[in-house]
Amino acid sequence: MSDEIINRVANSKLVTINLEDYYPEGKRVLFDIKDWLFEGFVLREKDFRNQVSEFDWSQFKDNYIALTCSSDAIIPGWAFMLLSIQLEPYAKKIIIGNLETLETSIYQDVLKNLDVSKFKDKPIIIKGCSKKPVPQNAYIMLATKLKPVAKSIMYGEACSFVPLYKNK
Numbered sequence: 001m002s003d004e005i006i007n008r009v010a011n012s013k014l015v016t017i018n019l020e021d022y023y024p025e026g027k028r029v030l031f032d033i034k035d036w037l038f039e040g041f042v043l044r045e046k047d048f049r050n051q052v053s054e055f056d057w058s059q060f061k062d063n064y065i066a067l068t069c070s071s072d073a074i075i076p077g078w079a080f081m082l083l084s085i086q087l088e089p090y091a092k093k094i095i096i097g098n099l100e101t102l103e104t105s106i107y108q109d110v111l112k113n114l115d116v117s118k119f120k121d122k123p124i125i126i127k128g129c130s131k132k133p134v135p136q137n138a139y140i141m142l143a144t145k146l147k148p149v150a151k152s153i154m155y156g157e158a159c160s161f162v163p164l165y166k167n168k
Contacts, residue, residue: 014158015119018127019134019142022110026092027063028133030099033079034071041073052082061090066102100135107138114142116149123152125161 036051038044067083069075084094095105124146126139139155146153147165154161 013123014125015122016125016127016158017119017142017146018130019107019138020127020130020132022107022114023132023134024064024092024106024110028066028099028102029060029063030066030068030102031060031083033067033069033075033083034073037069037071037073040071043073043075043079048079049082052086055086057086057090060087063091064102064106065091065094066099067094067096068098099133103133103135104137107135107141111138111141111145114145116145119146120149121151121167123154124150125154125156125158128156 034040036043036048038047065087067080080096087094093102093106093109095102097105126142126146128139143153143155143164150165151167152163153165154163156162
């Protein structure tokens, strides 16, 4: 009997994908327009346009922006469009929604461009733990994209995973 310890995980054909590795750098900002509304509820076009034109948008250089209104105000579509036009020269991405919606949108772009051909006929483990805010939707998008090419898809760690799919 040999006393040598063999790392079977390291020697296996398993490929681990960590979505955290695909996390794009850049500050995420929730831009709330509530304070730009009269009494927090009414959008007065002239006042709103003045605030937009006087604001320093350059502070959002290389940021990801989620536009929102946290009050129950009814915001016309053009207001968010006007903000996005001002932000476009600076921001990496602009959406209407919350920070989770923003992260999902960012990962949609990342995964849309991911070349999965290198995972053809391989057993894949999608790593589950992350220190960065990887949205749950990103895991679904990745699994869906891998299914046509992967031999199998698992979730978790190599030492303890949950099988999700096996190509028969």
